[in-house]
Amino acid sequence: MNRTRVLLAEDNATMAEVLESILELDFDLVATVGDGRAMVEVARQTEPDVIVADISMPLLSGLEATRQIREHGLRSKIILLTMHADVPLATEAFRAGVSGYLLKAGAGKELIKAIHEVQQGRRYISPAIGDEAVAGCGVATSRGRSG
């Protein structure tokens, strides 16, 4: 079975390096890009299985890049990495067409699992966001914990 092809979009160099080291062990890392616009370009060229993207990037945010990729009809699964545990933002992300929403701090543990989950056609959201959502103002979201 072919290894899952992953595109990484992350503008922070340290973070990109750490993430690469995790991804390389289990997946075929197609490329690493540093901004949203490059992400859209490379995604169109390489059509990866999964795109792991930082939500806040120069030129185009992860959210906006997601929208453009969906507009182009690409079927790559997209997992957004975020520093924000904001429920509304997560909601917005799922509306835009992402499959996973992951807090960066938990990425070490959750990223591999999350990639596998979205590969299976399920959605993934960090448990930390889910907990906050329970304690928050009760905005309804379409999130699912793992599946």
Place this chain on the structure above:
Amino acid sequence: LGRPRAAAFFAWIGLALCPANLAAQHAAAPKKVLVLYWYDKDYPAHVRWQESFLANLHSGRGGAIEYYPEYLETNRFSGENQLRVKRDYLKRRYADRRVDVVVAVTHVALDFLLKYRDEIVPHTPIVFLVPSRYSSVKSAIRSGATGIVTLAGYRRTLELALRLHPGTEHVFVISGTLERDRQFEAMAREELGDYDKRTVQIHYLTDLSPDELVSRTKNLPERSIVLYVWQQAYNEHGKLLESADVLYSITRTTPAPIYGLSGPRVGQGIVGGYVYTLESGAGRVADIVRRIAGGERAQDIPVEYAPAFPMFDARQLRRWEISEDSLPAGSIIRFRDLTIWGLYRWQIIGFISFCLVEAFLIVALLVQGARRGRAEAELRESHNRVQNLAGRLIIAQEEERKHIARELHDGLSQQVAALAIGLTGLERHLPDTNGARAELMSLDNRLNELSEHVRSMSHRLHSSTLEHVGLADALKLHCSELSEQKGIAVDFDICGNIESLPSDTALCLYRVAQESLRNVVKHSRAERANVTILRDGDTIELRVADRGVGFDPSGKREGLGLVSMEERVRLLGGSLKVISQPGDGTELRVWVPAESRS
């Protein structure tokens, strides 16, 4: 019955014999002055003379003087016979009355007195007022009389007239008396007799009838002037024509300028001249009378001379085109047209003063107004600068917060997250010896806490949520966070569409809500609060209300919270209102335009 009468009698005797009373009666005994006038009582010159004479007579110190006027009335009853009738009348009238001084007004009266004084008021000193060159003056002085002699101005008047009318060749002297005695002509000849015949020819028109006089003066040769001295006459009906009447009849017809010697003629057709007036000597005569009444002897008082003085008629000066500058110094000019200045001088001065004061006040007010205007403009300018600065400060603060938040988020936070991920990787590869995994787990947790701490700090400084999800969701999140963290229930409602607001508007409303809720938490002691956003057309309204302790909005404001809220709202062209009173909660209302101003 007899007692009161007796008492009254003795009292009367006592009073009568009292020496003080006698002395008082003696001192109070008035002196008597008889003034003999030439004409009748109503003659204008006499009226004026009498007025001046009496005013001077009673003004000086000394005892009281009784005044007895008598009138020869030679204008109505002329002739020697009439004078004798008068003499008899006066003789009987003053037979038992001692007169102290007798005054002769004019030479006619003096002649009469020189003749009959001793029959009427024997030995009474005479004071006279007569023209000079009059023949009987010398004999009067010899007989002990004194008085005033008015100097006739024939020569000076003629010289003046010739100077004012250069090139004059003929001078016509008009005079005449009812007695036809040629006495005026004699006086004139005496004064003018030696006048140089090569320069002017002097003609005397003496004792002509009025008709003759008119016809003669009507056809005077060119370069003639008239010197009108005195002329009385009877007309064809036997009516007496006074000097003024005769003058009047010739002024209308003669082509030459007329000069005169008598003050009252000024104004009756003459240009002017060195004139005498009867009344000008009246005051001095009164002085002499008082001295004699006071005990001085008449013959010890020297005769005074009253010079004629220059007097002119302004209308005649204009007619003959004579400049006032060419007249002798000290000339009296009568019948000047009263100018508006002359008529209303004080009113004009008053009005102009009033206008000046008003103008001064207006100018002062204008200057003050301008100063105040400048001060106000400066104040406005200063206020604008301060507001502008405040606005820029808020923007700068917002920029700085955003910058620090981004630094924390993109720099520090990412590093910490990277560290945590790295740690997780290490954990997977490391065999669990001596509790190393548990140690790593603990480190991992602390890193997560650090990451969360940095994240929330960044969030507080500048919520990127607002940029990512918009105002409604950002506020919703903020409210729920507050409910969770501060134990105060915050409800949030939206009415109307607030999507796609300009970012500065959204930030403003977010910050104002944030600040306001901070105040609610800090001061209100309320358990619930409401945040509402309404859209009404182009206006967005934000309300933050609580049912807490409230405060007095008119009181002193502490802190920068409300000021910075007001400033943020003002920057967007909106307005802000705080409704509160102690014990009755607080509501903040903010209105901002839905569209950005710029």
